[in-house]
Amino acid sequence: MSRMQANSDVILIGAGIMSATLGSLLKELAPEWNIKVFEKLSGPGEESSNEWNNAGTGHSALCELNYTKEKSDGSIDISKAIAINEQFQLSRQFWSYLVNSGLISNPQNFIRPIPHMSFVEGEKNTAFLKKRFKALSANPLFQGMEFSDKPEKLREWVPLIMDGRSANEPLAATKINAGTDVNFGALTRLLFDHLKRENVSVNYKQRVKAIKRTSSGAWQVTVQNLENGKNENHLAKFVFIGGGGGSLPLLQKTGIPESKHIGGFPVSGLFMVCKNPEVIARHHAKVYGKAKIGAPPMSVPHLDTRYIDGQKALLFGPFAGFSPKFLKAGSNFDLFSSVKPNNVLTMLSAGIKERALTKYLVQQVMLSNEKRMEALREFIPNARTKDWEIVVAGQRVQVIKDTTAHGKGTLQFGTEVVTASDGSVAALLGASPGASTAVYVMLDVLRRCFPQQIEAWQPKIKAMIPSYGVSLAENPALFDKIHRATTRTLGLR
Numbered sequence: 001m002s003r004m005q006a007n008s009d010v011i012l013i014g015a016g017i018m019s020a021t022l023g024s025l026l027k028e029l030a031p032e033w034n035i036k037v038f039e040k041l042s043g044p045g046e047e048s049s050n051e052w053n054n055a056g057t058g059h060s061a062l063c064e065l066n067y068t069k070e071k072s073d074g075s076i077d078i079s080k081a082i083a084i085n086e087q088f089q090l091s092r093q094f095w096s097y098l099v100n101s102g103l104i105s106n107p108q109n110f111i112r113p114i115p116h117m118s119f120v121e122g123e124k125n126t127a128f129l130k131k132r133f134k135a136l137s138a139n140p141l142f143q144g145m146e147f148s149d150k151p152e153k154l155r156e157w158v159p160l161i162m163d164g165r166s167a168n169e170p171l172a173a174t175k176i177n178a179g180t181d182v183n184f185g186a187l188t189r190l191l192f193d194h195l196k197r198e199n200v201s202v203n204y205k206q207r208v209k210a211i212k213r214t215s216s217g218a219w220q221v222t223v224q225n226l227e228n229g230k231n232e233n234h235l236a237k238f239v240f241i242g243g244g245g246g247s248l249p250l251l252q253k254t255g256i257p258e259s260k261h262i263g264g265f266p267v268s269g270l271f272m273v274c275k276n277p278e279v280i281a282r283h284h285a286k287v288y289g290k291a292k293i294g295a296p297p298m299s300v301p302h303l304d305t306r307y308i309d310g311q312k313a314l315l316f317g318p319f320a321g322f323s324p325k326f327l328k329a330g331s332n333f334d335l336f337s338s339v340k341p342n343n344v345l346t347m348l349s350a351g352i353k354e355r356a357l358t359k360y361l362v363q364q365v366m367l368s369n370e371k372r373m374e375a376l377r378e379f380i381p382n383a384r385t386k387d388w389e390i391v392v393a394g395q396r397v398q399v400i401k402d403t404t405a406h407g408k409g410t411l412q413f414g415t416e417v418v419t420a421s422d423g424s425v426a427a428l429l430g431a432s433p434g435a436s437t438a439v440y441v442m443l444d445v446l447r448r449c450f451p452q453q454i455e456a457w458q459p460k461i462k463a464m465i466p467s468y469g470v471s472l473a474e475n476p477a478l479f480d481k482i483h484r485a486t487t488r489t490l491g492l493r
Helices: 017-029 079-100 125-135 151-157 184-199 244-254 277-281 344-353 355-366 369-377 434-449 453-464 474-490
Strands: 008-013 035-038 109-111 116-121 146-148 171-176 180-182 201-203 206-213 219-225 232-243 263-272 286-288 303-310 311-321 389-405 405-413 417-421 425-429
Touching: 008 017, 017 035, 017 184, 017 232, 017 434, 017 453, 035 232, 079 184, 079 277, 079 434, 079 453, 079 474, 109 355, 116 125, 125 146, 125 171, 146 151, 146 232, 180 201, 180 303, 184 201, 206 369, 232 244, 232 405, 244 263, 244 389, 244 425, 263 369, 277 311, 311 355, 311 369, 311 389, 344 355, 344 389, 344 405, 369 389, 389 425, 389 434, 425 434, 434 453
Parallel strands: 008 035, 008 232, 035 201, 116 286, 232 425
Antiparallel strands: 109 180, 116 171, 146 171, 206 219, 219 232, 263 311, 263 389, 286 303, 303 311, 389 405, 417 425
């Protein structure tokens, strides 16, 4: 028997960075609304948002080579890089607004300045990086980027990476000091502390068992208390599903037409973590390389300076693995139970089309520690096995859907929002760049799900996020003003 609770305006499922961001935006735009949050785990930011479960990169296309493709004519397409950068600028502005308003404090607890670098080997890759640098550095969003293929300059930038390398080996790198390291776990916890102060009902150890439409048009969310086993029914006008890898099964529970013909493929991640303080001290940057030919975008190797629990750390990865779980705290039956009559052909088609990905994952799962060390030594030639250990990172579920452009069973590598036609339900699926663009994604949710309110909310949104609705790439003076202001507020000098 389930007990009925009072109605809410909004129910947020999942206590990660996405729900935290949407809840914080709504509390500024509609402070009178009643908001409830339900999370299966015992606290906020314990799954995908946790600092050990993601790369901690403020993704703004400063170093990620997969955001700048080389076209058939040899030119570099920077349109995606511009879009990702502008989306991250929205996050910086909203975080700055929260800090300036006293709603969160001590930004150094979740964001720090870290140079972002791209590093490549070989003549072909060096030529590509030089063209990429020329294309990006001409845009105001990427001002301050430097390029070098001189060994002495590279030793100055990344001494740890250059030790043990041949003097005649073609190498090149770009470096920009405007990059950031973001502790999304710490930020999520700060945002939920803020939401609780704003009287948002945040409920942990609560598993969502069912989501169904009532005759009145509201959504009934059945939640089980994992401590006493009791069920409760909660009604809400709007439901947001921000459960990381667990969002797809929850979306399927709604039964909305938009949830059909969508599947998910789980990929687990591993990072190598340095245990030697002397090695950690010799590197200060996030350095992204180029993915191997045929490898998926999620496999781009990177050597990252991180700040976790106030301590400087050094991580390398990611290495992919496979688990049928959709979350680290999920079930081994997650993948199989997500296969429904309406998406089985979609899933089977993906299996046929993505044989290369399957082969890649099998190879990754079979890697020995020494093989992982060989991959690390492509970045740090003198790396010693005793200085490094493996940690298991988060689970990611890559979206599989039918598309007009690529047909049935197309694997999607970005972040995707699925909404009901009437805007009463929204679910966030997918992975990178994810958390970095949380504000952009949640503003899109507001636009799609609250069309009757969005016009009235515009002045407040613009007050919080001055570049909302404006291209910063096309307004360099505005970008310069905003970037200077957010740099000062967030302590990123």
